[in-house]
Amino acid sequence: MVARSRSVLSDAEQVQLAAELAAxxxxxxxxxxxxxxxxxxxxxxxxxxxxxSPPKGMLPFSTDWFMSWMPNIHSSIFINIYNYLRCHTASxxxxxxxxxxxxxxxxxxxxxxxxxxxxxxxxxLLRFVDxxxxxxxxxxxxxxxxxxxxxxxxxxxxxxxxxxPSRAGKTRKAxxxxxxxxxxxxxx
Amino acid sequence: MRTEQLMEQIREANLSYLMLAQSMIxxxxxxxxxxxxVSEDVANILERLSPAQLVRMAASNxxxxxxxxxxxxxxxMLSDHGAGKLMAGSHAAVLMSARPAAGLTN
Numbered sequence: 001m002v003a004r005s006r007s008v009l010s011d012a013e014q015v016q017l018a019a020e021l022a023a024x025x026x027x028x029x030x031x032x033x034x035x036x037x038x039x040x041x042x043x044x045x046x047x048x049x050x051x052x053s054p055p056k057g058m059l060p061f062s063t064d065w066f067m068s069w070m071p072n073i074h075s076s077i078f079i080n081i082y083n084y085l086r087c088h089t090a091s092x093x094x095x096x097x098x099x100x101x102x103x104x105x106x107x108x109x110x111x112x113x114x115x116x117x118x119x120x121x122x123x124x125l126l127r128f129v130d131x132x133x134x135x136x137x138x139x140x141x142x143x144x145x146x147x148x149x150x151x152x153x154x155x156x157x158x159x160x161x162x163x164x165p166s167r168a169g170k171t172r173k174a175x176x177x178x179x180x181x182x183x184x185x186x187x188x
Numbered sequence: 189m190r191t192e193q194l195m196e197q198i199r200e201a202n203l204s205y206l207m208l209a210q211s212m213i214x215x216x217x218x219x220x221x222x223x224x225x226v227s228e229d230v231a232n233i234l235e236r237l238s239p240a241q242l243v244r245m246a247a248s249n250x251x252x253x254x255x256x257x258x259x260x261x262x263x264x265m266l267s268d269h270g271a272g273k274l275m276a277g278s279h280a281a282v283l284m285s286a287r288p289a290a291g292l293t294n
Binding site: 084 | 221222227283285286
């Protein structure tokens, strides 16, 4: 088995990574994908870190979530930070994702916003971008880069912040309820 | 007299900036590169400066750091924060993280 031949040091690194991910609210599937630790060990680790069993069921797989107004802004902030780190630092892969997510959380806190993007969502976003389902496109007005569907037309794209939909930000409760999928619930 | 005060204040601002930047870089270089908006080269140089060098660099009649935005839109968003547009701070964050980092040209 792979597990036998792995060095103690790299094992420790993997455990550390898995613990960090779990602490940020990542679902078990994320831990399984990003580390080579066995499912049983991850399960134990998850329970130890979060004090509860991981939620069951599939990860949210819809790319449409990233298109609604508030989620789109939050995911765009995250992916801009991520791209900045990828471009200007040596961080890569899951490490860059972790760091970008922490910086995103900081942004949310400083501006008194809600934590709309969970780590699992942020991670899925990067997977969707990797899989070319989603990408970023520049807004025609402000020039900022925002998350869009790869297959849509973007020549005249205007972001949700330059052209705020009339109901945006008015439904305080509704967006919370709709985004409260499993990983938000365990974070709360 | 007034100029002297001004020079003193500029030196203090320079020194606090340099010291803050250095401790940020030593703490977590990658996050500091994002927060400072500088390239890795610049971060490496700042990281290695000795206290004496910091003091020498700070002693100047010019500020060592300058505005991070060259765009009227970002200035408006940042200064209008909380008063006007919805989520101006977030909008500015999206725009600012797309700016190139300040780097060195040999």
